[in-house]
Amino acid sequence: MVSTGPLSMLPPLLLCISLLLAFCSAEDPFVFYDFEVSYITASPLGVEQQVIAINGKFPGPTMNVTTNNNVVVNVRNKLDEDLLMHWSGIQMRKNSWQDGVLGTNCPIPSKWNWTYQFQVKDQIGSFFYFPSLHFQRAAGGFGGITVNNREIIPIPFDTPYGDITIMIGDWYTRNHTALRKTLDDGKSLGMPDGVLINGKGPYRYNDSLVPDGIDYETITVHPGKTYRIRVSNVGISTSLNFRIQSHNLLLAETEGSYTVQQNYTSLDIHVGQTYSFLLTTDQNASSDYYIVASARFVNETTWQRVTGVAILKYTNSKGKAHGHLPDPPQDQYDKTYSMNQARSIRWNVTASGARPNPQGSFRYGSINVTELYVIRNKPPMKIDGKQRTSINGISFSNPKTPIRLADWFKVKGVYKLDFPDKPLTGAPKIETSVINGSFRGFMEIILQNNDTKVHTYHLSGYAFFVVGMDYGEWTENSRGTYNKWDGIARTTAQVYPGAWTAILISLDNVGIWNLRTENLDAWYLGQETYLRVVNPEVTNKTELPIPDNALFCGALQKMQKPQEISSGTLLGNAPKLIAAVVAVAISALISLF
Missing domain, CATH: 2.60.40.420 (Cupredoxins -  blue copper proteins)
Incomplete structure (x- = not known):
């Protein structure tokens, strides 16, 4: 006898739910974090002072994820000023929207929530996060990021x-x-x-x-x-x-x-x-x-x-x-x-990285350079009556409308795509000047340090090859000293005083990417720019679309909706879809009884 009552729907519905969950688990897993960013009082050097804590901890918790995980971080800003969290060294493949710097994101206002969602795609290693605005890193808000190998990929040590x-x-x-x-x-x-x-x-x-x-x-x-x-x-x-x-x-x-x-x-x-x-x-x-x-x-x-x-x-x-x-x-x-x-x-060119193929399969030394930038800093100096720092004669001014948002909504006049490929000879100036990178080009950047202290330069969105460094002025002949085989690929590189460092970058990651000194005082005073990499063919295969929860500011301020009050972890788009479908299925099941 075949049942035709409500109970007859139970096995198919349960099967649908189980198949859905099985399908979801077959995808790259999601990892969720809640970050409550607030002030606490601490005395690390015996003097009571205000520091920035994550979930009441200083430093914040270490994020522990695995290659290809989708990472969802709900940030609750309990500071009395705007906030952005930057995930230093995480390459944000096709997703500069989540990088947490002013070139791509409007700040999270005080007392607001905002949820970052990104994938640690084809990446392993050791990194850290920190607040990127208002000199806040000097007060804390930082913590480690560990990206583990997937179990099927061996590590080159016990x-x-x-x-x-x-x-x-x-x-x-x-x-x-x-x-x-x-x-x-x-x-x-x-x-x-x-x-x-x-x-x-x-x-x-x-x-x-x-x-x-x-x-x-x-x-x-x-x-x-x-x-x-x-x-x-x-x-x-x-x-x-x-x-x-x-x-x-x-x-x-x-x-x-x-x-x-x-x-x-x-x-x-x-x-x-x-x-x-x-x-x-x-x-x-x-x-x-x-x-x-x-x-x-x-x-x-x-x-x-x-x-x-x-x-x-x-x-x-x-x-x-x-x-x-x-x-x-x-x-x-x-x-x-x-x-x-x-x-x-x-x-280590014989070790596997995030993928089974050896790291050394990338023969960077045999690729022709398509773009060369010689970037020189100088010690702080007066520019337009203010003490500022600069590179190539440009002291960067962050626009009120983030560069990536301006591109997306075609807002004109926000920045200039004219960052000089060599140091300017005239007086330095304060401008929003950006490097125009060619998609799938191979860029050589010479970092020349004319300051009196070591600077460390970081480029978001990429791991670059550190191929040479020496004292004195870089010349074309300096290429003869380059390591063209096993120069380390990393996201930061030091440049000694009176010296240069050469890096090579394969421009395969579309987006707006921050190039800066990591020396916080010099960064705050203008020693940064952005690298703009655009695919002339519009496609979601090379860059993800603007996130649903994007914040708006500057010329786009009127588009900003009031903050939606929520508690707990905010799910990203994919988990929301899963949760919604499961909820509908369960609701339908319940309604049958």
């Missing part, structure tokens, strides 16, 4: 026993608004008050340099194990030397590329850079060990207190760390030491 994220950076006891005002007044920030390790001040290794009562970071490890340690310099402008007493650091990866594995007793980590090391806990446990992050290229006597010190503690340790800190590099009279160390970092 699976570590543990994974440890370390945030290092220079720090001021003045809050970010006071630091901002100092720069607006045309003054230098001066020497930092210290260096933090994971948001905490130094261990009291020296009674005269470190006051009593400072909370310090302790990292506890088991003896005889190997750990992966991911270290990011999230500071303002100070290059730091990172080292662990009596331990070797086996470099394994930097910003998405596996490296040729080499041991270092210490490594210079410049502002905005991230490295991951394999640390083997093979020392005796007679005492704890110092973890040190100290300032580089400064007067070490004057800057002695600007040193971060944490503790590596074995579970069977028999006592506290004591004695002198491990020595920093002794290169006061050899300015090539750090550069030679940087040159020694090479790409």
Whole structure:
């Protein structure tokens, strides 16, 4: 007997729901985060101050995702000013809408929610996030991003026993608004008050340099194990030397590329850079060990207190760390030491990356360059009566209408597509001038540093090949020194004072992408531009359309709808569709009874 009542619909409906869920699970998974960005009070250097926390934590939580995951981050802005979150090093394939910088996004107003949705497409490695507006990174709001390999893709070393994220950076006891005002007044920030390790001040290794009562970071490890340690310099402008007493650091990866594995007793980590090391806990446990992050290229006597010190503690340790800190590099009279160390970092071309094919299958050294930009910075100077920084004679002015929005809605006069391909000879000027990149071109950029301190340059949307660096002025003949085989592919590159660094970029990612110094003071004063890469053929295959929840400002302000109040995680478009279909199916099922 065949049933014709409501119950007869139950198996088909359940089958539809199960098939739907099975289909969804076969797609790239979604990972959800809620970020409540707010002020808290902390005293990392013994002075009570206001810092920016994520979910009440300083630093914020580490985002742990896997290659090809769709990442959904609901950001609740509880600050008293606008906010944008930037995912430094995440390439946002076809999706500059989610990059979290003023060239692509209107700011999230105070007390508003906004949901980022992006995919970590074909990417692995160690990165970090931070707030990109108003000098806010100087107050915190940063945290690590770990992008793991899919299980089917091998990593080029044995699976570590543990994974440890370390945030290092220079720090001021003045809050970010006071630091901002100092720069607006045309003054230098001066020497930092210290260096933090994971948001905490130094261990009291020296009674005269470190006051009593400072909370310090302790990292506890088991003896005889190997750990992966991911270290990011999230500071303002100070290059730091990172080292662990009596331990070797086996470099394994930097910003998405596996490296040729080499041991270092210490490594210079410049502002905005991230490295991951394999640390083997093979020392005796007679005492704890110092973890040190100290300032580089400064007067070490004057800057002695600007040193971060944490503790590596074995579970069977028999006592506290004591004695002198491990020595920093002794290169006061050899300015090539750090550069030679940087040159020694090479790409592991035999290792798989995010995909099964070897990383080295990209033969960048045999590709013809289609565009050349020689980009030179200068120390801060007066431009139109204001203290500003510049590159190629242009001090960048962020428009009220983001560049990507202006393109999408055809708003004229927002920017000029005329960034000079070599330094201007006239007086510097303040403009919104953008680089015109050719889709699928191969661009060579020479970063020439005429400032007196190290600068680290970052390009959103891309990993570029660092193929050369040297002191002096770059010339056409400098190409003869390039590494054309295994130059590291990464998202940031340091340029030493009076020196140049050459990078190569395959322009295959459509969008508006930020090129800037990571030195926060110089960035704030105008040392940035954008790289515009447009596919002349309009297609969603090379760039995703504007997101449904896009914010509007500037000339498009009237398009902005009032904030929709919501709680909990906001789902992205694909999960919304899934949830809606399941809900309809369940509702139909219930209505039958």
